[in-house]
Amino acid sequence: MALLKIKFTFQSRVRLAQGLWLLSWLAVIAATLTFSMGVFLKAELHKRSEVMDNTEIHAVPNTLIVVGLASLGINFFAGRICQDALDTTRFPRWKSFLQPYFILSLFFTLLMLVAVIMSYAMKGNLEESLKIGLKNGIRFYKDTDIPGRCFQKETIDRLQMDFRCCGNNNYKDWFEVQWISNRFLDFTSKEVKDRIKSNVDGRYLIDGVPFSCCNPESPRPCIQHQLTNNSAHYNYEYQTEELNLFNRGCREALVSYYMGIMNSIGAGVLSVFILQMSVLVSVRYLQTATEALVGQENTEIETEGYLLEKEVKETIKEKMDTILKFLPINQVDAAAGQGSAEVGEKPATPAS
């Protein structure tokens, strides 16, 4: 009792092969698109890798790249198979190839689905990685003279200007960190000494932010120092001032940027997945319909095509049996087999 049996006349077989050829070329284009989407995402993640703590999120573009390349191979072979399917002399060449081909294709197609699920599931991971990375970036902002950290200032400044954001959660993060290096502080000045003494860790903390937090849309020249002191600036109230600095935090800005990319890529990959599955289903039908012709003289008769020869449960049981045979549970199986054979024989003898 085959799964999803369909009758195929000669004409419909021919049409299936032609349709499959067209579909496989479309799928090749789709696979190239998937590959390039993976490369694009990897490049974008790599651009800002300095503010990310780990590279676990790179699993998503890596999977997409692998799946894209594998799909190219799958669809290329699908095209060749359908070209040979209508010629009964050339088709038997593919016989031994098709079983592993289907298993591999199914595996890579399901991997596509896994990639899409991963891109949504790893949002939390991305956010954590950015949180730690940005915190370190802000902490080492002042260390432009320490090798290994000297690029942090430029990275954070350019990030804040490009993504129009300030700090980790918001601009107040800069108040908790000393972002002006001691090299540029006049330790003989009373004001500097007061500030350092008033802090437990001896850090020079101010209610100021770097220039890269300034919002060009603001109607007034940027106020970046003494932000919480209303009297330090004329006609200024920090509670109601909205346009002076960027309001968004950089973590939120980066997460929404990357999730936007991954959402659009996810939608694209889902459609490629559907296309790929239809290619595989068509190849399977074509294979089973053409295999029924083997040994027949008249190649124009009607044949049946199916997805699985037996029902799903039976097929799984069969596969499990073949796998279990290779395991050292042989003796138990043999004994069980003998027992069931004896049981089977007993009702048979009275009948005969």
Added chain:
Amino acid sequence: MAVLKVKFTKNKRDKLAQVLWIVNWISVVTGIILFSLGLFLKVEISKQQEIMPDRQLHMVPNMLIAVGLIACTINFLGGKICHDCVDIAKYLRWKLLMLPYIICTFFFTFCILVGALMCYGMRGELEESLLSGLRDAMRYYKDTDTPGRCFLKRTVDLLQIQFQCCGNNDFRDWFHIQWISNRYLDMSSKEVVHRLRSNVEGKYLVDSVPFSCCNPSSPRPCIQHQVTNSSAHFNYDYATEEPNLWRRGCRQALLEYFTQIMQSIGLTVIITWLFELSVLTGVRYLQTAMENVLRNGNPDSESDGWLLENSFVEMARSNFKIIKNLGKCNQIDISGSDDPNIDVPSSSFAHYGPGNLPTKQIPVYS
């Protein structure tokens, strides 16, 4: 005495037609590239229109767009003609069109050259436009409450950040204008009043620059106020300090940017011009060769192709005569002209007497 005569066998004619077909299609592609480059340039100039208010600047990209489109059409038609020239029957369809087509292409090629020269000449106009545009933009930087100028602050800030430049010539330009609006100045403060008084025009001038002049690559937090005052900041020497601000002026930065674009466009235009010239020469040879084939009568025979039937001087002379006589169509010119375009009535050559025999002897059967 033809100019640059070349003999063409049937094979050579066919090969010429095929090569011309390919070259025409390549020229169509260059025409499309030119069109998109013109569009790109137009968009780039429009993006900076607040600092480059000159209307005349749009002439160059408009001309490029037009040239690109015309090149596409001309070469598309040329490709079709050359493709058909292999077959005599199909050639007859195009026979009458070919000479006007060649003349059009000749003038068009000339236009392309003019276009290329305009590209390179645009630099001067650009510089002038930028000089006045940037100066005005900086002057109105503070006027964020005046309608019509309220976006200039944002434009200038984003420009300085994007092109990594500061001021018109350099950052000192900001010292000569008041870029902080009076709305944000505490007029009761002694310092503000002092500054305003010390200036002839009553402007609040400071040795500070806007935040968009800051260079993120600098190792120290940006010094944008009291830039020239070495004692105002610790460990800071104005004379020897590494760039804390962008050193380049915005006029120079924009000029370099647009000059780069113009140079690549100019190169593409010159390449297009060379292609058009080769197409023109090839089609002219093909046309004359095909016409001579028709004159000979045998489609597979050898024929001559040339650029001009007579020498350049003779052609100019004959064309000049045609134009001169266009106005005299009612008069009879008996000055002995042998131009076939002029209708000379036979009455001027009358008297077929024994002494005035026509040149061609009629055979007499005796």
